[in-house]
Amino acid sequence: MPSPASPRTSDPEAALLLEGVRKGFTEGGRYHPVLEDLELVVESGSIAALLGPSGSGKSTLLNLVSGIDRPDAGSIQVAGVELPTLSERDRTLFRRKQIGFVFQFFNLIPTLTVEENLLLPMELAGTTSDEDRERVRGLLDRVGLGDRAGAWPDRLSGGEQQRIAVARALAHRPALVLADEPTGNLDRSTGERVLDLLEELVRDTGTTLVMVTHSESAATRADVIHDLDGGRLVTRGAPVR
Numbered sequence: 179m180p181s182p183a184s185p186r187t188s189d190p191e192a193a194l195l196l197e198g199v200r201k202g203f204t205e206g207g208r209y210h211p212v213l214e215d216l217e218l219v220v221e222s223g224s225i226a227a228l229l230g231p232s233g234s235g236k237s238t239l240l241n242l243v244s245g246i247d248r249p250d251a252g253s254i255q256v257a258g259v260e261l262p263t264l265s266e267r268d269r270t271l272f273r274r275k276q277i278g279f280v281f282q283f284f285n286l287i288p289t290l291t292v293e294e295n296l297l298l299p300m301e302l303a304g305t306t307s308d309e310d311r312e313r314v315r316g317l318l319d320r321v322g323l324g325d326r327a328g329a330w331p332d333r334l335s336g337g338e339q340q341r342i343a344v345a346r347a348l349a350h351r352p353a354l355v356l357a358d359e360p361t362g363n364l365d366r367s368t369g370e371r372v373l374d375l376l377e378e379l380v381r382d383t384g385t386t387l388v389m390v391t392h393s394e395s396a397a398t399r400a401d402v403i404h405d406l407d408g409g410r411l412v413t414r415g416a417p418v419r
Contacts, residue, residue, distance in 0.1 A: 192255075193354055193386035194220040194243065196411075199252035201238055212238050214409045216252070220402075225380060225387045227400035227417075234406045236390045240356055243388065244277055245269035257353035274303045278347030278385075280357040280376065284339040286331040292318070292342055293327040299350040310349075317345040321375060337368035344376050348383060355380060357389040361396055373399055 196218040202211040212235045220226045230236050241247040242254055245261045246269075254261045257276055261269060278299070279285075286295050296314040300306045318324045321341040323334075331339055340360065347355050360376060361369030377399050380387045389400060397403050398417040405412045 191222050192219050193222040193224075193257060194218065194226075194388065195253065195255040196243075197253040199242065199249045199254060201235075201242060201247070201249050211409055213242075213249075213411075216411045218404065218411055218413075220386060220388060222386055223384045224402070225377065225389065225400045227397035227403045228388065228390045228406050228411070229392065229394070229397045229403055229414075230390075230406035231392055235409055236392075236406060237358070239406065240358055240390055243354075244279070244356060245273050271303075274299065275350065276353045278350065278352040278355040280340075280343050280347045280355065280360045282359040282362040284331070284336075284343045284363070286339055286342060286346075288331055290331075291327065292323065292329050292331065292334070295331065295342060296346045296349045299346065303350065305350075313351075314345075314349055317349055317379075318342075320379065321345045336364055337372060340364060340368075340372045341375060344372065344379065348379055348385060351383070351385075353386065355385055355387045357387060357391075359391055359393075360389065361391075361393065369396075 196216050199213060199216040200211065201213045202209055228236060228239065242249050243256065245264065248262050259272060261272070264272060287298065290298065293314060296317065297306060297310065300310045315324065315327065318327055321344060323338060323341060326334065334342065357376065361372055364372060373396060389396065391397055400417060403414040403417050405414055
C-alpha cells in the first residue's frame with residue numbers, strides 16, 4: 179500500500195530531502211494551499227519520478243526544489259544545502275552550479291550554436307575551461323550529434339533539440355537534474371529514444387534525476403515513483419517493468 183515518504187535527514191546518501199514542505203497563496207484574505215506537508219527522500223545517484231495530473235502542484239514543487247521559490251514552511255535540502263535559508267542571489271548561484279534542467283520545450287538559446295548552448299552553464303558559473311570544452315564535445319558524441327556542434331538550434335529536429343537539452347543539463351556535472359515533462363513535446367517514438375538517452379547518461383555519470391511527468395510510461399524508468407495529487411506526495415514504490 180502506498181505510504182507517505184519518510185525523509186531521513188541524517189542520511190548522507192540523500193541528494194534531495196523534503197520535510198514538512200508547505201506552499202500556497204493568499205487570495206481574498208484566505209490562504210489556499212498548493213502543497214501540504216510534503217516528505218521526500220531521493221538517494222544520490224537514483225532516478226525518482228514525481229507523477230501527477232495537470233494542476234497537482236508539480237511545477238510549484240520544481241520551483242521549490244530548484245530554489246526559484248521558497249516554501250512557506252519546511253526544509254528543502256539539495257546536496258546537503260538548505261535552500262530556503264539562502265539569499266536569492268546565493269540560491270541562483272547554487273542553481274547554476276548544482277542543478278541541471280531538461281524542459282518540455284527544450285529552451286535552447288536560438289542565438290547560440292549547439293556547442294555554445296552546452297557551454298552556457300559553465301560560462302554562467304564562470305568556470306569555462308579546456309576540460310569543459312572537451313567534456314561538451316564528448317557529450318555531443320554521446321547523444322549522436324557530434325557533427326552538429328556549430329549548428330543553430332532551429333536547424334535541428336525536435337528530438338535532436340531535446341537530445342542537446344539532455345546533454346546541456348549534464349554538461350556542468352550537477353548534483354541534481356530536474357526533468358519537467360521531458361517528452362511532452364515529442365512523439366512517442368522520439369520520446370522513448372530521448373528517455374533511453376537520459377536514463378543512460380544519468381546512470382553512467384551517477385547523477386541524481388528527478389523527473390516530473392504525467393506519463394506512466396515515462397515514470398517506469400525511475401527507481402521509485404511518487405504520486406503527487408491533492409497537494410500531497412505519496413510514495414508508490416518501485417515501478418513494475
